[in-house]
Amino acid sequence: MRKKLADKDVVVTERSPIVSSAHLVSPKSAEMSEFEFGLIVAGNAFHRWIAHCMSAAGLKDLTPLDVLVLHHVTHRARDKRLADICFIMNVEDTHLINYSLKKLQNLKVVEASKNGKEVTYASTEVGRSFVQRYREIRESCLINAMNADDALNRDIGELARLLRVLSGMYDQAARAAASL
Structure with missing residues (x-):
């Protein structure tokens, strides 16, 4: 659709x-x-x-x-x-x-x-x-x-790791945007 x-x-x-x-949604x-x-x-x-x-x-x-x-x-x-x-x-x-x-x-x-x-x-x-x-x-x-069981705690730990990775990406994107 x-x-x-x-x-x-x-x-x-x-x-x-x-x-x-919705105006920010990208097909990518x-x-x-x-x-x-x-x-x-x-x-x-x-x-x-x-x-x-x-x-x-x-x-x-x-x-x-x-x-x-x-x-x-x-x-x-x-x-x-x-x-x-x-x-x-x-x-x-x-x-x-x-x-x-x-x-x-x-x-x-x-x-x-x-x-x-x-x-x-x-x-x-x-x-x-x-x-x-x-x-x-x-x-x-x-x-x-x-x-929380062990599986949920592992998922939360993985989510925390992913959030730290994404925060680095957002920081880098902010530096790039500031240089425009």
């Missing part, structure tokens, strides 16, 4: 792709448009989840980025520099991370320390207790609900 999308004929199989932007890869829509929906659901989970843990009114920054600062109990946090989280706008760090410092869940000219950040005992409570709620509401 042929359909007209964005003034182009597109061959549609028995199952049309579920997309948010309707699957990529479908993936991007899934990524949008999953990303928004994930952000909503982490904000609600942290709120249930007792830290209210945090943005998803604030929650992610707190988790990263807590990660492996090592002090982190602003540049390292931005690099690991793949965030170019350092002011966004810096704003989150200031907000978290005001809540007394993150502290800054200075070594010479370098400022590093670490979670406080209070911050670590909120992160621990978040973990307990995550386990109860998400992990247990998934009822």
Whole structure:
């Protein structure tokens, strides 16, 4: 069956792709448009989840980025520099991370320390207790609900690997587009 999308004929199989932007669907890869829509929906659901989970843990009114920054600062109990946090989280706008760090410092869940000219950040005992409570709620509401078996866990691991590969492709495409 042929359909007209964005003034182009597109061959549609028995199952049309579920997309948010039909004008971007390409005959070469309707699957990529479908993936991007899934990524949008999953990303928004994930952000909503982490904000609600942290709120249930007792830290209210945090943005998803604030929650992610707190988790990263807590990660492996090592002090982190602003540049390292931005690099690991793949965030170019350092002011966004810096704003989150200031907000978290005001809540007394993150502290800054200075070594010479370098400022590093670490979670406080209070911050670590909120992160621990978040973990307990995550386990109860998400992990247990998934009822994941070994096969599902392998699939999730493979999906995570594929997302990292695709993020590299998107980064490269962004660099190419920026040079146009």
